[in-house]
Amino acid sequence: MPGVLLVGNGAREHAIAEAIMRSSLNPKLFSCMKTNNPGIAALSSKSLVGPYEDLAAIMAFAKENGCEFAVIGPEDPLNLGIVDALAAAGIPAVGPKKKLARLETSKSFTRDLVRKYNIPGNPRYETFTSIDGIEAFLKELPGVVVKPDGLTGGKGVKVQGDHFQTRQEAFEYCREVLQEHSAVVIEEKLEGEEFSLQCISDGRTVVATPPVQDHKRRFVGDKGPNTGGMGSYSDRDHSLPFMRPEDVQAGLDITRKVAEAIYRETGDYYKGIMYGGFIITRDGVRLVEYNARFGDPEAMNILPLLKTDFIEICRAVVNGTLDRLPVEFEKKATVCKYIVPKAYGLPKDHPDAKSTSAKIDVGDVGSARLYYSSVDRKADGLYMTTSRAIGVVGIAASLDEAEKIAENAISAVKGPVDHRPDIGTKALIQRRIDHMQRLRRG
Ligand code: GLY
Secondary structure (H helix, E strand, C coil): CCEEEEECCCHHHHHHHHHHHCCCCCCEEEEEECCCCHHHHHHCCEEEECCCCCHHHHHHHHHHCCCCEEEECCHHHHHCCHHHHHHHCCCCEECCCCCCCHHHHCHHHHHHHHHHCCCCCCCCEEEECCCCCHHHHHHHCCCEEEEECCCCCCCCCEEECCCECCHHHHHHHHHHHHHHCCCEEEEECCCCEEEEEEEEECCCCEEECCCEEECCEEECCCEEEECCCCEEEECCCCCCCCCCHHHHHHHHHHHHHHHHHHHHHHCCCCCEEEEEEEEEECCEEEEEEEECCCCCCHHHHHHHHECCCHHHHHHHHHHCCHHHCCCCECCCEEEEEEEEECCCCCCCCCCCCCCCCCEEEECCCCCCEEEECCEEEECCEEEECCCCCEEEEEEECCHHHHHHHHHHHHHCEECCEECCCCCCCHHHHHHHHHHHHHHHHC
16 A cells, blocks of 8 residues: 655646546555645645645655655745655655756756757757847847746746837846846747647656647637646547647657756656647747646646556656556547636736635536645635636547536536636637648748
8 A cells, every 4th residue: 555745736736646546556645735735635644734845844744654655746846856855765756856857947957958969859049147148149039038047937938929029128038037047048939839748757768648738828819918827638649639640759759868868967867757848830849848747737638548557657657667567548538627716817907806715616517527726625615716726627539528528517616717718629729720730831
């Protein structure tokens, strides 16, 4: 009966907790959460609620409960060195050590690694530690993306045309970034359709899970500010309607080369999730960024489809035996939509941006899966906070059916909530297909 430590308290971790508890090995779950997630707590034998910075408390909790290994959900504890601390206490983890988590926490580390080992996928880019040379480089690129070299909770990356328009504004933003971060990465802006490829790695073997497309914009039609992700979908054939079969393979090939490069560079095997954000351009697949963890919402698309026992996968990751384990997923389509408070993602000066803790009532959601994110369970029911509240996932033989299952479930949730009704619909997916066709025609 393995004891598993799960770190994290979002809907992603609720989906991980469910995958752990579906195991036929009868595991016991010990969860460590920054704030209590009632969905994870209900699946756990014991929970520790406290800051990720308190590594000593987390180590003591893991040891006193005899945890065999840990699964780390979010990037913050990875960046704090939780995996290094666990390793020192003799507890292996599904999650990279701090220096390997630089794959996510340092944009320049990843771009330089890809460049140094001649791995395809980088756009044109340069890293700057001062403003010297920035103006000249900005002039060389028709459009740019500016990335602070550090963790910014998804808020730091700014794209020309979306967040700013002119070179001068790009320059000003670079100056601002350099006041807070040691470096800024400037990249050529790419046009295409993005997909997330969450790969499982034991450092030597890298296995892809089905590709997913996320929707970052707050409002219908990909309008409004960027968010942590409003929803995502995956298709029955383990491709996406706008992709060619070779696109998934290209993302996996890049990730395999990066896993090998990171070992050659650091002498350590990357054990955990390598989530590649890729973009398909008219010239092929390019790397947008890596995350050192599952995606949120993307984890909710792929974990419910797992046919292989998740505990077996985790053991293969920590023991370096992934080459001997077939990892299989059901051939089904999934649509995930986040239920959010109406004020979620609005700029602070927006008249509707006032956010209060509001009660929601969850009725009959049919066959949909619900994964709790920022919700509190009080004596009289479930309350939202200010962030994404519940991930709702429809799973079916087709995208159309999966989307309907998710929508029906959302209509059973009453309260001052919002979501994106267009995610997973035929109309929006057709726009992606048309966009890709236009690009490929040139
Ligand atoms: N879905 C984007 C992320 O997890 O970072």
